[in-house]
Each structure stands twice: as C-alpha cells, then as structure tokens.
Amino acid sequence: MSAVEIQPSQGTGAHGSLSELRTMSVTGFDLPLLGATIGLLIASLISINAATTDDIPGSPDYYVIRQGVFACVGLVMMFFVSRIDYRILRDYRTQIYAFLVGSIALVLVVGSAARGSRRWIDVGGFELQPSELGKVFIVLVLAAFITDRVRDRRHGLVTLKVLGLGVAPALLIFAQPDLGSALVYGAIVFAMLFVGGAHWAHLTAIAVAVLAAAVMILGVAPAAGVDILKPYQVDRLTSFLSPEQNPGAEGYQQIQAQIAIGAGQRTGRGPDGATQTQLNFLPEHHTDFIFAVVGESFGFVGAAAVMSLYALLLWRVLKILTGARDMFGVLISAGLAAILMFQIFVNVGMNIGIMPITGVTLPLMSYGGSSLIVTFIALGLLQAIASQSFTQRPPRGQVQTI
C-alpha cells in the first residue's frame, strides 16, 4: 500500500476556502528565497544605474526609476500571489489557457513592433508583453493538466497532449518572431514532462527530435535554400561558436560582451571606468547584456556574487519543489524552476560567450517591466507553494499513516 491516508484535521479539507487562506497567511515566507530576490533586485538597480547614466541625455535616472517602479509593482504582486491558495488556480486551467493563447495571438494582430518583431500590446500607455505572463500561465495549465492525468503520466498520449498544449503558444511566439521566449516555452514543457514522470523513452524521443530539428533548421535547411529561421536568427544561434569569424552585428555583440567581462578582471573597473558599457561598445547593456555590465563594473567579485544569489535562488526553488504539498505544487515549481534556470544559464552563457544569442533576458536583473513583474509573480507562486507546504506548517497533531 503506497496510498497516503489523510486524517482530516480541523480547518483543513476543502481547498481554497477563505478561512484556510487566513491560516496560510500567518505561516512564513521562504526567507532565503526572499533574500536572494531582494539581493538580485538591488544588484539590478545598481547595474542599470551604472549602465544607463548617459543613455538618455538629461535624464540619467530614467531607466533606474522605471525599473524601481516596476520592482515595487512586482513586489506587491509577489506578496499578493504568495497569499492566495495556489490550488484554486487548478480550477481555472481552461480559462487561463484560453487567455494565454488569445493574448499571444492578439499580439500578432494588434501588437506594436520594435526592431522587426511584434511582442507588445499597448495598454493604457504600458507596453505589455503577453508572452512573459504566458510563461507562468503555461506552467499552471500544464501542471493542472498533468496532475489530472497523474495515473496515466507514463502514457504516450498524455505526453503528446502536453507537448501539443505547450507547443501551440510557443509557435505563436516564434511567429512574432521571438525565438528566445519560444525556447523558454520548450524548456518549460520538457521540464514538466520530466518532473511529471513521463516515460524515459518519450523524453529521449523528444530530445532526439529537438536535436534533429535543430540540425535541420540551422544546418540542412539553409543549405537547401529553405529559411525556417531568418538568416539573422541562424547567425545569432551559430555565431557564438566563432565570433571572430562573424565580425558583423552578432559576432560583434558577443565579442564586446566578452571584452567587457574580461576587462573587469578581479574587482572591476567601477561604473565610471567601465568604458565598454559607458561608451556603448556593449550593446543592449541594460537588457540582454546586463550581466556583462556587472562583470565589467564589478569584476569577478561582482559577477560571482550575482551568480551566488542565483544559486541560492535556484536551490530554494528546488527545495520548495521537493517540499510541495501536492503534485500540482510540484509541477508548478518544476515549471517555474525551468523558466528561471533556462533564462539564467542561456542569458549568462551568451554574455560569457558559451551560448548563442537568443534575446533571453536575465530574470530580476534585465531592465524591462513585463519580464520583471512576471518573475515576481512566479516567485510569489513559489512562496505560496512554500508557505502552504507541510514542512512550513507547524504540526497540529495530525496522524499520518503511510
């Protein structure tokens, strides 16, 4: 018998009741996770401040003030989300999915374009990027979907359906085109199938298919004259292998980022002496390449400190994952962990020259409202899962029989 028999105790039982919400609220946050979050937020503000002083003549604090406002909104959202019973979200999976696909499709129709791609919707003066919020939503939808079919989780049909659910919005995002975000969706789907218990054979098949597709798209198709990716996207994905041979825009970014980080040496050149950043040799220095700003201005010490905060963050996320009170929580945690891990390593990797340039932002560090607020929402969800887990709750004399 592996079933878990649960002895109802007072107040617990029905999920989502107001009374339970109240009891949850008194239990604590995961403090190390909160600490890492605040630490990275401060690092972000310092770095954006250092990088953008001269970017807009006359308003040296433009970006840092805006990022600060986004952070405040995000913090409020995080606290709010962390106080709700995440389990109620399972009931709204259909609506969430409909909203997710709808909003992303809407971008393709009415979105505002920037640098050749449509990613944003203008809502009352704010540029919203639905694909960002969509990352959290797809995690919720897939978590609910897999939880519903937990007994059939090793079944091929379930795996296929999960794939289908995840790939549909990813394709819409790819069409914007926003290759980086589309890849994040792919990482989410794979991670959730993996943690959700999909059959190894299915996972292997997916991995092989992805590899084959990559070879087709990057190597065979362009050679045959069929452009699935735009040529610049292929360049971005492959130029990191030999940036010196691609001294054009893509190789240039990669080389400049590496020079910036390397020039920081052990303790950094300080914000004023960071010439790569200040003289704009480093492109996108407040968004995609913010990590290079840290590396140049604050050296190995600064970069290592930021990476340590990320290590702390990911450790706590995995910790929350293992301690979740139910499969839904486990899967949500796994999906959010996948988002964070994927974005951290792909972004940092592209900064230090070991990953292709994909336009993936660095969570909590890169400038950008949608990205930052959505990351806070994700962290809020994780805090909710943490605070509602058994390990966080004081024992109240329940009897657990295993």
Next chain:
Amino acid sequence: MQGPVFKGDQSGFTVTPRIAIRIAMLGGVALALFGIVFFRLWFLQVLSGNKYLAEANDNRVREVRLEAPRGDIVDRNGKRLVSNRPSWAIQIDAQRWPEGAERRRLYHNLSRLLGKRSSSLGRSVKKQFLALPFSNATVDKDVSFREVSMVLEHQEDYPGVTVSRIFERSYPHGALGAHLFGFVREIDQKELNGGKFEGAALGDRVGKDGLEREYDQYLRGRSGSTRIQVDSMGRAKGGLLTTRDPVPGQQLRLTIDRRVQEVGERALATGKRLGGGTAGAFVAMDISSGEVLGLGSDPGFDPAVFTRPLSQSQANALLRGNNAPYANRAITSGYPAASTFKAITSIAALESGIYDQATTIMDGGKIKIGDRFFSNAGEVPNGPVNLRRALTVSSDVYYYNFGRLANAKGGDIIQRWATRFGFGKATGIDLPGESKGLVPTPDWENSQPSYKLGGQTVDPVWTVGDMANLSVGQGDLKVTPLQMAVAYAALGNGGNVVRPHLGMRIEDARGAIEQDLEFGAQRPIPGSAANRHAVLEGLRAAASAPGGTSTDVFSDFPEPIAGKTGTAEKPPGERDQSWYIALAPYPKPRYVVAVTIERGGFGAEAAAPAAKLILARLLNVSVDPKELESGSSRTR
C-alpha cells in the same frame, strides 16, 4: 496499486522516489551549469583579464595623427626657397568607411560638396585604400573653410569623413630651383620596410626625390598624435587622453645662392634664345669647397604641381613630353663633352710626355688617321699650334694627332686621366639619380654587343679613330655638366677633385646652427702644377687672346676669366650642342661655371654668353643681358 490521492487530499503527499531522482538530476544539472559559469568567469576575468582590458582600451582610443610641418629649405643667405603652407584636407577614415548604399550616398554628398565626379572620387578613394589599407584616404586637399564646416557640421551626411589640417610644400619663388627639391608624398609600404626613412610611420609624408629625399631625416620632423576617447559610433567622448606634440622638421640651409640660381636659370633661357636651343643645364660651383652656388636645368616646371594629385597626362608631360622638363640635365644627362674635354686631354698629353708645352703640330685643317680623315670644323686650318694656341683656337688636329700617338703607346692614357678627373663615376653630389657618364676604353668597346647596320652584322672593335674622337671629347664619351664643373675645378684649385654638394648645414626653425654637413675629404690627383698652369694659361688665352674661341664674348667683361667652348657634333640635320666651361677670376679662380645648351649650336653661340651672365653675378659685375650677343667663333 494506487498512487497518491490528489485533489482534496492535501496532507501526506510526498514525491515518489522516481520523481525525487529526477529532481535531483535537475539540481545536478544546475550545479554543473553553475560550475561551468564560474570556471568561465574565472578564465575570462582572472586568467585573461589583461588581454581583455587591453582590447577594451583599444576599442575606445583613437589615435589622430598630427602632421609635423617639414623643415624649410633656405639658400646660403637664409632666403626661403621651400616652405609650408597649412591646408585643409578632407579624408575618409579607413575604419569608418561605409558600405553599400551608405557609401554611394557619401560619394554623392561629397561630389556635390566638392564639385567632383562621384565615380572618379570613388575610384580614387578605393585606390588609396588598396595602397594603404589603414591610412586615411584623401578625397580632396586645399578645401575651403566653408567646405570644412559643412563636413564637420553635417557628419550624418558624411559618414566616416574626417577633416585634417595638413601642411603643403610651398615655393615662394615658383619654379626657381625646381629640379633640386624633388617632392614629398605619403610613405608607401616598401619604403616603410626599407631602411631609408627611419622613424617614419604609416601616413607620414617623406621626400621622394631631390633634396627632400636626400635630407628627409632632417626635414621630416616627427609627427605627433592625439589620443582621444571615442564611443562605439566613433564620436569623441571625454576629451583628450594624451597628446604627443609633433616635432617640426629642421631647416636645411643650402650652399645655393638664390641670386646665382635665378641668374643661372635666366641665362639658360638667354642661351636658348641666342643659339636657338631647346634645353640646357648649368652648374656654378665654388672650386675649392665644392659648394654649389647654382644648379639648374631647362626647361623647368612648377614644383607645386606635386602638392596636388598628379594626373597621368601631367606625369607624362613632366617625364617625357616637350623635352622632359622633370629631368635635371645638370646631373642626369650624359652628353659628349666636345672641346671642353680638351683641357683634360691636354693634361694627359703633357703628363704622358707625348707632348710638351712647346710641341708644335702643323694644323692643316685635317689629319689622316687610320684610313680616314679627321678634320677641324669646316676644315679651317690653324697653322702651327702649340698647347696654348691649340686651346685658344680649339684645334682638333692637334688633339687628333695626340690621340693617334696615345693609342699607339697604349695604356689608355686619356681614359686614365679622365677617370682621375672624375669622369665615368658619380661625383657624389647630394642629389639622387646622378648619372655616372661613360669613359670609353678599348675593353669597353670590344665588349659591346654586335649590332646590325645595313644588313651587315657589325662587331664593335676599338680603333685608333675611337681614341682620336675621345681626344676631342666626342665619340662614346658621356659627361654631365656637373662632372665638367668638377674636372675644371680640379684644374683650378691645385689638383683636388671636390665632392660637389648643395647642403650646407642643418638648422633649427629659427636658423640657429644645429649641424654642419660634412662631405668627406677631397681627392687629390697626381700631376704637376706646371702642367695644370700651362693648361689654364691656354684656357685663359681662349677667352682673351686674339683668335680665342670666346674672346669676343668676353671682350667687354671687366674681370679676367679662363674658359673653353665646346660644340658637340650631332647627326646631320640636328643642331650641335653648345658647351662652355669657365674658371674665374683669373689667375686665382674661385668659381667654375659649366653651361650646356642642347641644339644651341657652337659653344660661343649659346653657352658662352649664358656663362657670361652667371659669371657676372658671381663676380658682382654688371652685364646688360639685352646687349648680350653670340660669339662669332665657329670652332668646336
């Protein structure tokens, strides 16, 4: 078998071991990735940090060359002959040279601004970048301040265009001394690798010919640089980093006297007019020091032509067309010396003992040597002639006879003495491109390749006729006017072959002496002073005694001079070449003047009157050029 019960059963859930393992794997992957990131950061920042720091500094620092003004060239009295004038140049920065449509737009805008054709402008720029890939390409020089302002204020219309202040050579006296100075151009790759222009850097302009080349190390100075910080768009940010001031070039003081040079060049024109000549050259030199007071060639040209881009037709006109004005005939042209060479033959005759001063030859106007007759000009008989008389009237028969005897005696007597006087080798003057000339010997003649003449193959063989021709400075003998001046100087200065030179000393920009130029010891030649004196007496008589070849030319000249005419025979239908070499004042000469006028006719017709003008300047006496007339002598 039942899995965990979900939905509503919130307590007691734990992840299954299978999933726990997978979560652990996820953690393991994260750990590995962190390890890679940390290792990579360590590699970039700690192990390779210095390299990247250098690259970052390389990125942001642009070096702007500041050209050093070249040193002036002044005459012996400090009169400016070559100077500088500041000029604006519009250039394209190699590193910011736009591509494609942007480049076409740039050319279009530049062509509208400068009034040049867009296509030729593009070709010129491309050519310059091919020659010097990292240097700036000059689009136009000498542009107006309005054009400079346009470029600076509308950088968006002129991407990659910079404006630089450069110095152009200026020539206050126009074409005066044009053949001496040469010109300056940007150093090329071959010259950078060679040793001649030590310390010159890419983009520097160096002397490519003439005195500019010979004294480049002094004149060039050292270009300075300004290091400025720029952003990724190449805009200056944050001011100057460091500046290394350019070191102006030193001033070169010449031995040339501007007034002598002026008169000399005018004298060539006069000589051409009198004799109907087409070209000419002159040298005026101090016989004891070898200081050249004037050295010129005709036709001349405007040296400022080299400060602008030279078209192919301009280059052709300078180098070939219309008597090749660029050629410096005084040092690069080998001519037959004609009768002026008799002074050297005379020394050979006396020193070899074949003739003495009293040896008298019966000049009947012609002499049979070998199987053919050699004659004076117009077969004019001179009667009995000794050395003095032979030089006075320029008797060919006297020297033909000596040539016959010398050839019979063997040992290349004339050639040996000619070589001692400096013929057949460069004088070593401080100008590039000097010709060695030629002193023909039997060995030389016999080693010449055979040639076709009238369907027959002729194998050149030295004959007594060749020696007879050499004795009067004809045949294959080739001398430069400068070599003649040096040889006569040796006659007049007690037997020393001087090294002629134009450079006197190196000075700073204000004219303070920094270094006197040294030209090595003079080379004494053997032979007795009495013999040289006898020859000088003959030369004096030629310019003063009744029947002297230039007596009538100098009859009204207030200072006594010694001088010899020469008339180099040309093929039928072409006028002869006129020569005159003079030593003055007699009997203690200080100066030698050598003049030759191509197609100027007899020596007394064109060259002697021209020499008279130059001598007047040197000796500070007045001669009215308008009253100048050709001499009447029709001898060679």
